[in-house]
Amino acid sequence: MKVVSLVPSITEALFDLGLTENEVVGRTKFCIHPEEKVKNVTVIGGTKNINIDKIKALQPDLILANKEENIKEQVEALMDEFKVIVTNVETIEDNYYLLKSLGKTFNKEEKAQLFNLKIYEVLHQAKITSPIKVAYLIWKNPYMTIGSDTFIHKILAEIGFENIFKDKTRYPEIQTEDLAEADIIMLSSEPFPFKEKHIEELKEFYPDKKIMIVDGEAFSWYGTHIAKCENYFKELLLEIDAYQNS
Structure with missing residues (x-):
């Protein structure tokens, strides 16, 4: 599955869950972690000014966005052509379900649960x-x-x-x-x-x-x-x- 992430912390989470540069094909310029992995991923603009043509050229199977970090009109324009999941994380519980959902989507449930447990412990x-x-x-x-x-x-x-x-x-x-x-x-x-x-x-x-x-x-x-x-x-x-x- 080819994924474009429009959210820096979600890009980091995808790699932490075990996805590779072959799966995460697009990111924003603010997606800086993990440094050694993201440097090989195509930059598609910033979180507030994404380059829709660059994203189209990547032909992703899934785009991950966020209600607060991305511009509604830009995300809606992508929805016309691609599958887009818009996240909204305001609480620790929201974060738990975000990781649970990413784990399920990418078949990394066990790893997602380990991160959730570690976050509660920290x-x-x-x-x-x-x-x-x-x-x-x-x-x-x-x-x-x-x-x-x-x-x-x-x-x-x-x-x-x-x-x-x-x-x-x-x-x-x-x-x-x-x-x-x-x-x-x-x-x-x-x-x-x-x-x-x-x-x-x-x-x-x-x-x-x-x-x-x-x-x-x-x-x-x-x-x-x-x-x-x-x-x-x-x-x-x-x-x-x-x-x-x-």
Whole structure:
């Protein structure tokens, strides 16, 4: 079966489940994992600007898209000619069924189940003892954060963080002064590539707060990715624990 994936985390999941470059024939430029495999796969544009002619030339049996990451009109145009599955992952349960479904589609049920079990294990181990109020920023100019109906929010909550913007939905714009309530401000490494200089900018407003860069993939990449974040979450929680006890 020839597959085109329009979703970076799903591309990673397909290879993790055991598909090869002969099966995954098309990907977006943001599909960067696993590096040694994706480099051999045809790039069909970005997640928001796919090249439909390139996809047609690949003649896939199946296209995997996502409600949030891809543009509805572009996906619908592909549906006229190809079988397209549109995924929508907002919760950990959604992710469980995504992997279950991919396992079934590609006859990799056992491997999918192993990843699901590992994800639950990783999240179960990554627990903080008492809730910590956090703000998780995904964009700058304007600052944007995450509401309660996002996958990132669910991962934060599962670990024990309290999102101070939980009364918001999707990805609201906020002002610097809206961060006052947070104990910790997390700056995600993606989609905006926050760096140390951005920590310094916020430190001018909030010199006493813990402001840190976090791995955006660990919090936002659904599919198999979280199964590989055990050490990352351990180190993150150790850093936060050290801050709280300092």
